[in-house]
Amino acid sequence: MATLFWVMTCGGALIWAGTVAVLLYAVRRRTLYSEPAASRLIFWAGAVFPAITLILLLGYALWLMPSLRPLAQPGAPTLRIEVTGRQYWWRVIYRQPGTPPVVSANEIRLPVGERVEFTLKSDDVIHSFWIPALGGKMDMIPGRENRLSLRATKPGTFRGPCTEFCGTSHALMAFSAVAMEPAEFRQWLAGQHVPSAGATGTGARLFIRHGCGACHAVAGTEATGMLGPDLSHLGSRETLGAGILPNSQDNIARFIAEPDVIKPGVQMPGFDMLPPDDIEAIASWLKGLK
Amino acid sequence: MVWRFLPPQVESLWTLFTAPVVWAIHFLICYVGAAVFCAKPGLFDVDFGAVRAGIAFATLLALSAILLAGILAWRQWGFGAGDPPHDDPTRHDRGLFQGFATLLLAGLSFIAVIMTALPALFVTGCLR
Numbered sequence: 001m002a003t004l005f006w007v008m009t010c011g012g013a014l015i016w017a018g019t020v021a022v023l024l025y026a027v028r029r030r031t032l033y034s035e036p037a038a039s040r041l042i043f044w045a046g047a048v049f050p051a052i053t054l055i056l057l058l059g060y061a062l063w064l065m066p067s068l069r070p071l072a073q074p075g076a077p078t079l080r081i082e083v084t085g086r087q088y089w090w091r092v093i094y095r096q097p098g099t100p101p102v103v104s105a106n107e108i109r110l111p112v113g114e115r116v117e118f119t120l121k122s123d124d125v126i127h128s129f130w131i132p133a134l135g136g137k138m139d140m141i142p143g144r145e146n147r148l149s150l151r152a153t154k155p156g157t158f159r160g161p162c163t164e165f166c167g168t169s170h171a172l173m174a175f176s177a178v179a180m181e182p183a184e185f186r187q188w189l190a191g192q193h194v195p196s197a198g199a200t201g202t203g204a205r206l207f208i209r210h211g212c213g214a215c216h217a218v219a220g221t222e223a224t225g226m227l228g229p230d231l232s233h234l235g236s237r238e239t240l241g242a243g244i245l246p247n248s249q250d251n252i253a254r255f256i257a258e259p260d261v262i263k264p265g266v267q268m269p270g271f272d273m274l275p276p277d278d279i280e281a282i283a284s285w286l287k288g289l290k
Numbered sequence: 291m292v293w294r295f296l297p298p299q300v301e302s303l304w305t306l307f308t309a310p311v312v313w314a315i316h317f318l319i320c321y322v323g324a325a326v327f328c329a330k331p332g333l334f335d336v337d338f339g340a341v342r343a344g345i346a347f348a349t350l351l352a353l354s355a356i357l358l359a360g361i362l363a364w365r366q367w368g369f370g371a372g373d374p375p376h377d378d379p380t381r382h383d384r385g386l387f388q389g390f391a392t393l394l395l396a397g398l399s400f401i402a403v404i405m406t407a408l409p410a411l412f413v414t415g416c417l418r
């Protein structure tokens with residue numbers, strides 16, 4: 001990418017300098033050239049040269065393409081992350097050959113230095129997936145699977161906003177991408193395969209009793225809903241509500257009570273009619289799901 | 291002179307569009323062909339190499355056709371004997387003008403056909 005930038009900048013600068021030099025020469029020169037000579041200049045410098053330059057540039061860009069967008073590469077990437085846009089959150093599924101998929105939401109983790117292939121989908125309207133720090137954006141279109149290949153080169157947490165207007169809370173739809181050292185990443189992913197240690201208990205019972213399980217799944221409990229984000233390891237995510245609030249117990253409680261105040265148009269009903277103690281208990285239990 | 295072997299001159303406005311039409315057909319062959327091949331894996335019993343070879347063949351054919359159209363246009367333009375703009379209200383000037391315009395379009399189409407075919411040089415398979 002950096003090479004491409006320098007090639008384009010230097011090439012453009014050379015052509016610009018050449019054009020300006022010819023312009024200055026034309027302004028200074030007193031005598032006129034013959035008309036055929038001028039025609040020749042226009043033909044070679046105005047038609048042949050740009051045509052050849054453009055063909056060379058196109059060839060160069062196409063030659064770069066396989067490394068930017070690996071198409072039918074034999075060594076297919078081992079890690080595939082499927083991200084589905086929903087109003088107004090993201091379902092994230094990690095797929096690796098030989099192991100069951102890991103379902104998560106609103107946060108994407110990737111190993112530094114490895115190419116990861118994203119499969120981008122949408123369940124309702126058009127969304128757009130973009131992690132500016134890592135690469136270009138790509139739309140998520142209902143009924144289509146778009147593919148994007150990204151490689152994080154240094155560890156860190158990068159923000160990814162939804163970049164296609166998708167409804168009232170479009171501006172409140174984001175996620176964080178956490179690039180981790182590969183060993184650390186593998187360890188984290190292995191942890192996601194098993195239910196959180198705190199998945200049982202009073203919180204779990206209340207969660208089921210109040211019907212949250214119809215929309216949310218929590219591994220290790222009866223909750224298997226798919227309409228809302230998977231909450232199996234909610235406690236270990238950095239943000240809440242698709243990248244808009246810090247993930248604290250208070251914020252979880254607030255989100256349960258009045259999601260529509262936090263995110264207008266949200267697809268989750270408010271539960272402010274529940275006894276505050278129950279909300280607190282559920283929030284504390286969810287925060288404990290690491 | 292070789293020019294004697296060229297077909298006799300056709301006096302019609304339609305020859306103006308020969309090269310762009312070849313370009314359009316070549317474009318459709320390349321893109322529709324590759325798209326159908328990749329979308330219907332079972333339909334053809336060949337690999338992607340054959341698609342690239344087909345595109346190469348279609349490209350050679352298209353370039354030759356455009357080249358021929360260009361040579362005919364050059365003749366119509368009197369092999370560049372006079373200079374544009376050829377804007378006298380005479381039959382003669384009209385012919386020269388059309389020849390020149392056809393020649394320019396042939397040049398444009400020639401480059402466009404090359405650019406259309408260029409991806410096939412680097413793309414080695416379908417995204418599946």
Ligand SMILES: [Cu+2]
Pocket residue numbers: 085086088126127128162163164165166170173
């Ligand atoms: Cu969106």
